[in-house]
Amino acid sequence: MAADETPVAKRLKSIKHIIIVCSGKGGVGKSSVSAQLALSLYASSPTARVGILDVDLTGPSIPRMLGLDGRGVLQSSEGWVPVYADGSEARLGCMSVGFLLKRKEDSVVWRGPKKNAMIRQFLSDVRWGELDYLVIDTPPGTSDEHLSLLEHMAPVHSRLSAVIVTTPQAVALMDAMKCLSFTRTVNLPVLGLIENMSGYVCPCCGEVSNVFSTGGGREMARQEELTLLGSLPVDTELVTLLDAAESADSEQAADELSHGTERTFQLIDQYQRTSSSKLFKPIVEGVISALAVSSGTPQASSAEDAKIES
Amino acid sequence: MIAVQHAVDPLSVPSDAPEHCPGTESELAGKTDACAGCANQDICASGETKGPDPALPLVRERMSSVKRKILVLSGKGGVGKSTFTAQLGWAFSADDSVQTGIMDVDICGPSIPTILGIASEQVHASSSGWSPVYVQDNLGVMSVGFMLPSSKDAIMWRGPKKNGLISQFLKDVDWGDLDYLLVDTPPGTSDEHLSIVQYLKESDIDGAVVITTPQEVALQDVRREIDFCRKVGIRVLGVVENMSGFVCPSCKTESQIFKPSTGGAKRMAVEMKVDYLGAVPLDPRIGKSADYGVSFLDEYPDSPASIAYMDIIDSTQFTLALCFIALILCP
Numbered sequence: 001m002a003a004d005e006t007p008v009a010k011r012l013k014s015i016k017h018i019i020i021v022c023s024g025k026g027g028v029g030k031s032s033v034s035a036q037l038a039l040s041l042y043a044s045s046p047t048a049r050v051g052i053l054d055v056d057l058t059g060p061s062i063p064r065m066l067g068l069d070g071r072g073v074l075q076s077s078e079g080w081v082p083v084y085a086d087g088s089e090a091r092l093g094c095m096s097v098g099f100l101l102k103r104k105e106d107s108v109v110w111r112g113p114k115k116n117a118m119i120r121q122f123l124s125d126v127r128w129g130e131l132d133y134l135v136i137d138t139p140p141g142t143s144d145e146h147l148s149l150l151e152h153m154a155p156v157h158s159r160l161s162a163v164i165v166t167t168p169q170a171v172a173l174m175d176a177m178k179c180l181s182f183t184r185t186v187n188l189p190v191l192g193l194i195e196n197m198s199g200y201v202c203p204c205c206g207e208v209s210n211v212f213s214t215g216g217g218r219e220m221a222r223q224e225e226l227t228l229l230g231s232l233p234v235d236t237e238l239v240t241l242l243d244a245a246e247s248a249d250s251e252q253a254a255d256e257l258s259h260g261t262e263r264t265f266q267l268i269d270q271y272q273r274t275s276s277s278k279l280f281k282p283i284v285e286g287v288i289s290a291l292a293v294s295s296g297t298p299q300a301s302s303a304e305d306a307k308i309e310s
Numbered sequence: 311m312i313a314v315q316h317a318v319d320p321l322s323v324p325s326d327a328p329e330h331c332p333g334t335e336s337e338l339a340g341k342t343d344a345c346a347g348c349a350n351q352d353i354c355a356s357g358e359t360k361g362p363d364p365a366l367p368l369v370r371e372r373m374s375s376v377k378r379k380i381l382v383l384s385g386k387g388g389v390g391k392s393t394f395t396a397q398l399g400w401a402f403s404a405d406d407s408v409q410t411g412i413m414d415v416d417i418c419g420p421s422i423p424t425i426l427g428i429a430s431e432q433v434h435a436s437s438s439g440w441s442p443v444y445v446q447d448n449l450g451v452m453s454v455g456f457m458l459p460s461s462k463d464a465i466m467w468r469g470p471k472k473n474g475l476i477s478q479f480l481k482d483v484d485w486g487d488l489d490y491l492l493v494d495t496p497p498g499t500s501d502e503h504l505s506i507v508q509y510l511k512e513s514d515i516d517g518a519v520v521i522t523t524p525q526e527v528a529l530q531d532v533r534r535e536i537d538f539c540r541k542v543g544i545r546v547l548g549v550v551e552n553m554s555g556f557v558c559p560s561c562k563t564e565s566q567i568f569k570p571s572t573g574g575a576k577r578m579a580v581e582m583k584v585d586y587l588g589a590v591p592l593d594p595r596i597g598k599s600a601d602y603g604v605s606f607l608d609e610y611p612d613s614p615a616s617i618a619y620m621d622i623i624d625s626t627q628f629t630l631a632l633c634f635i636a637l638i639l640c641p
Contacts, residue, residue, distance in 0.1 A: 024419050024464070026387010026497040031527070058498035059385050059531040105533035105582075107385075109499045109541060112469030117329035140387040140497055141418030142464045143472070170601035172388075175419040178464035185466065200556065200567060207560035211567070211594050213601065234567055243525045244571040 007124035009155035011079075015051070015131040017291050018156065019191070020149065022183075023165040024175025026140035029196040029232075031061040032242055033165045034137035039271050040284040041133050042092045051082065051131045053122055054096035055149060056139040057115050058108050063098040065242040067267055073099045079127035085267070095126050112144040119148045140175075142182040150186050161189045161294060163229070163287065167197045168216035180224060191290040192227035193217055194283060200234040208233075227290065230283040235276040241267075324350070325469040325501060366512055368481040373513035376411070376488040378630060381506070381518040381544065385531025387497035389523045390552040390590075392421040393600050395494040398519075399426070400605040401623045402490050403449040411442060411488045413479055414453035415506055416496035417472045418465050423455040427603020432456055439484035452483050469501035476505045497531075499538040507542045516630060517547035519587070522578070524554050524570035529578045536582050547629045548587035550622055551575035556592040557614070567592060585629065588622040591615050 012018070021034045031054070038052040054062035063069050066085045073095070074081045082093030097108060097118065110118070128134065139145050153160060162183050166176035176193070183190050195217025199208045211234060221228035271277050322333035330344035339345070340355030348354075373379070382395045395412060402410040414422035423429040423443075431443040433456045442450030454465065454475060485491065496502050507515065518539055522532040532549070539546050551574055555564045572578075579586035593615040599606040607616050 025421075026419070027389055027523075027528075028387075056498075058500050059387075059534065061386075061527045061530070064527050064530060104530060105537050107499045107534035107538040107541065109504065109538055111323060111325050111327070111501050111504060113327055113329045113331075114323075115500070142466050143418050144468050144501070147466060147468060167388075169597050171392075171421045171424050171597075174424060174461055175421070177462045178419065181462055181464040182466055185464065202558035202561060202563065203565050204563040205558060205561035207558055209556070209559060209594060211556065211592060212597050213594075236565070236567055236569065239525060239567070240569050240571060243527050243569065 006152075006155055008120065008152045011124050011126070011128070012134075012153065012156045012159075015128060015134045015156075016159065017132065017295070018134045018136065018153065018160050019287070019291075020136045020138060020160065020162045020188070021165060022138045022146065022162055022179050023140065023172075024142065024177070024179040024182075025166070025172045028165050028167045028172055030140070030165050031056070031065060031137050032238070033163070033194055033196060033232075034135050035062060035065040035242060036238075036271070036276065036280050037163070037284065037287070038092060038133075038135045039268055040277065040280050041135070041288075042086070043268060043272065044284055044288065047091075048133070049091050049129070049131050051093045051095070051128045051134040052137065053126070053134060054094070054098065054137045055119055055122065055145050056137060057097045057110060057118055057145065059139065060096045060098035062094060062096045062137055066092075066094055068094060069098070069104065071099055076127060079125045082126055082128060093128060093131075095122055115144050116148040119145060120152050123149075123152050142178060146182065150188065157187075159295070161191050161291065163191050163194060164226075165194050165196055166217055166220070168195055168210070168213045170213070170216065172212070173216045173220050176220065177224075180226075189294060190226060191287055191294075192229035193221045194229050195231040197234050198231040203236065227286065229286045230279060232276060232279055232283075235274060237274045238271075238276045241270055241274060325473045325505070363508070365477045365481060365509065369477065369509045370512045372481050372483070372485065373491075373510065376485060376491045376513075378489065378516045379491045379493065379510060379513065380516055380547070380626075380630075381493045381495060382521065383495050383503070383518045383535050383539070384497060384521040384528075385499065385533075385535035386522070386528040389521050389528055391497075391521050392416070392425055392494050393596060394519070394521050394550065394552065394590075395492050396422065396425045396600070397605070397607055397619050398623060398626070399445075399449055399451075399492055400607055401620065402492075403446060404607075406448060408489045409448045409487055410450070411485050411491045412449070412451045412453075412494065413483075413491060414451070414455065414494045415476050415479065415502050416494060417454050417467060417475060417502065419496065420453045420455035421600075422451060422453045422494055424603060425600045426451060429455065429461065429603065436484065439482045440478075441484055450485065450488075452479055472501050473505040476502060477509055480506075480509050499535060503538065504542070507544065515544055516633060517545040519547050519626060520549045520584070521552055522549060522575050523552055523568045524566070524574040525568040526572045528568070529572060529575065532575075533578065533582060536584060545633065546584045547626055547633075548585035549575050549579045550587050551589040553592040554589035559594075564591075585625075587625050587629075588618055590618045590622070 042050045084090045085092040200211045322335040332338040345351045
C-alpha cells in the first residue's frame, strides 16, 4: 500500500541495485574502490545510470576523488539535485556531505542522532531519478552510519548487497571479519571481497614489493566461502588521478558547470588508461553477474561473456 | 545552496539527544521545538543539567595520578594511528622508570591488542577496578578487543553505548600512577572523540598528535581534524606524515606511493599553523611487525623508519616539556 511506504522506500523505488561498499578498517581504499566501481559501472554500458552516495559524514572523500570539490547541492521541487560528475549527460550522480560544507576544512562534529538524520535525508530527499546502480561508500567500523543505513533501507532490503574491501595485512583482515559478521547479523548478502593494496610495483625496477603483506584476502575468501572479486595492487597512477582530480574553486563553479561534460569525460578517459581500470574490469563483471544471479533477472550481455579471472 | 549547520557547542549535546538538540548547557535547553518529545526535556528545563556530569568527578579522581594525557588523532582511517601509538608506547616504556598506559577507544575496530601482541589476553576485575593488560611491567593497555569472545565478533553499537564504555575505561580502569596515557582513537570526528574530550575536560589533555599520509585525500580529513581540535580546545602537538615515500628493497630507489600532490603534511602544517613533527617512510616491515605484534623499533633499530620514529618521539617529548614550562611560567 502506497500509504505505508516510507519516504525512503518511495525515493529508492526507482533504483535497481544498491551496493554498499564497506570494510571494518579505515584507509583500505573503500572510497577509491567505490569511485572505481561507479566509474566502471558507468562505463559498462552506454546507458547505465549510476549514483554514488558518500555516507562517510566526518571524512567525505568522494567529491575530491571525482574532481567535484567545491561544488554545491541545489534544491529543486523534487528534492536535492545530485552533483553530476559527467555534466549534462547526467548518468553519474554523486551526493556527499562534502558538498554541504561552506569551507572544505570545516569539521563535521556530530554524534549519532544527527548522523542518522543526515543519512535519512540523503536517502529520502535526493532526487536520483531512475538508476541502475547506487554505490554507497561507508565510513570504517560497524556503528551508527551502518545501522542507520540498514534501518532506513529495510523496505528495499531485497535490492541491497555489499562488497567488502580489505588489505592483505592481518590487522585489516581482522576488521574485515568483523564487517563480515556484521553483514551476516543484518542479513546483508555479500557479493564478494576485494583485496586492495596487494603489492606495489617499483616504478624504477619493476620489482613487486608486498607493502602490506600478500594473499590475506584470498585466504579469508576461502575460509569464509566468499567470492574473491579481485586483487588490486597499489597503483600510483590511480592515486594521483583520484587525488589531484582538479578541484573547482567556488568562484569558478559557475564556469565549471558549462564545461562539466568535457572535463569528466577526461576523468573517465584518464581512468580507463590506468592499469587499475583493466584489473577492475573483471571485478565489475563479477559484481554485475552476482547481482543478476541474486535478483534473478536475465544477465546483461556484457556479463555473460565475462571471463572472471581467478 | 544547501549547507550543514553548526550552531551549538558540540560538547554539550548528549549522545542520545534528538537531532536538533540545542545542547544541555544552552539557555534554550528543554525549551526549543526539538526538545518536545525528548525523554529528558523536564530535566533540561529544570536547569539541573547546567551542572557537571556525575561521572566527571570519578574520572578526575582516576586521572589525577596520570601526569600526561596525549591523544593520537587523524581524520582518515588506515594512516597509522594505532601503529604510531604502539611505537610511542614502546619508546616511552623503554625507560624502566616511566609508566605508560595505552587506551584504545576505537570500539568498532580495535587494533592495539594485535599490534602489541596481546590479542588473546583478557581483562580481570579487582576491588580497585579493571586491571589493564600489561605488555611489560611499565606498559599497560586497555581495549575493547580484550572483552570480545572472539576476534571475529563485530561490535554494532550506536553512540551512547560507545560513550558508556569510554567513561568506564576512564573511571573504572585501575591505571595506577602513570607518566603517560596515550589514547588511540578511531578515524573521524564523532562520538568517541567528543566523549573522550568531554570526560577529560577537567583533567586537561596535554595535546594531540595528528597522523596523516601525504596525499590530498588524507590531508583534507586531517584539516577537519585540526579544525575539530580547535573547536573543542585541544592543543595540537604536531602533525606526523606517515607512509611518506617507499624505498624499493631491490633497487633502493625511493618512490612516492601516495604522492603529495598538494605539498604533503609539511605545507598543510604551515597553512594550518601547527607544528610539523616529521615524516616516516613506508617500510613493509612496519606492517609485518604490527601483524606479528612485535616492536618495530626493537626489531630494526637502525632502519630509516626507526630513526624517523625516534626523532618524532623526541620532538613530541620536547614539545610536551615546552608546554609544561609554559604552564608553570604563566599558569
